[in-house]
Amino acid sequence: MRRQPVPTRRRFLGLAAGAIGALPAAISVRPAEATPEMMATAIRAVTGGAPVQTGKVKLDIPPLVENGNSVPMTVSVTSAMTANDYVKSIHVFNEKNPQPNLGNFYLKPNAGRAQVSTRVRLADSQKITAIAKLSDGSFWSTTADVVVTLAACTEDVI
Amino acid sequence: MTAALINVPKKAKAGDIIEIKALTSHVMETGYRHTATGEVIPRDIITSFTCRFEGDEVFRADFFPATAANPFISFFTNASKSGKFDFEWIGDNGFSQTASASITVE
DSSP: OOOOOOOOHHHHHHHHHHHHHHHHHHTOOOOOOOOHHHHHHHHHHHHTTOOEEEOSEEEEOOSEEEETTSEEEEEEEOOOOBTTBOEEEEEEEESSSSSSEEEEEEEOGGGSSOEEEEEEOOSSSEEEEEEEEETTSOEEEEEEEEEEEEOOSSOOOO | OOOEEEEOOSEEOTTOEEEEEEEEOOOOBOSOOBOTTSOBOOOBOEEEEEEEETTEEEEEEEOOTTBOSSOEEEEEEEOOSSEEEEEEEEEGGGOEEEEEEEEEEO
16 A cells, blocks of 8 residues: 655644744844944954954964853964064954954063953854054954854843 | 952062963843843943053953953963052943952062
């Protein structure tokens, strides 16, 4: 005896119920988020439109994050750190949190080593950009991609 | 309830590059979350951290809603002489906290 998957009334109802069940996930309200444009604006506010070169900066952040509520991050910059050649500041940006800044760090020539660690929140899988401003006025940057499974920042309190 | 944890080496040789770690307890409420009834929970974060050595600024950081709760920060400085590091956190709703740690440089 042969049974074919013919569209019966029962099968149709079952599929319809499944589709309705899946619907809330699809239309859940997206929180406001920063866009790559907002990140570009925030970067311009720091650089003043000066060209940003790639290199010198190292961004250590896990490529895969389970919990976006606390993501360890280390930024280091290759620099002699002498009185006339040092890193003035380090700025870290994101493209998909509600606002584009992750942190600004201001260093002094006697820091010895241009390296900063902190913990940040990430609301989504996204690209992180770190920019360093050197004492000669040049800007250097690097980027890192992070995949986040549990988002932070905007989750509701139950 | 506030409490700060500071990690500064007690002793160092002159010219050593030392790592300083600082952590303070704070909710860092982002201002982007809602209660079950839909009201926005107002922002309450630490916005700035400063470390000074004998009154001179050594390191400063701006924090944002994207900084994790109980903000942790680590940075480096050159140990040139014995003295005292002062740490200061400033935030929303008049939040202010200070801590200090001494170092002996041989």
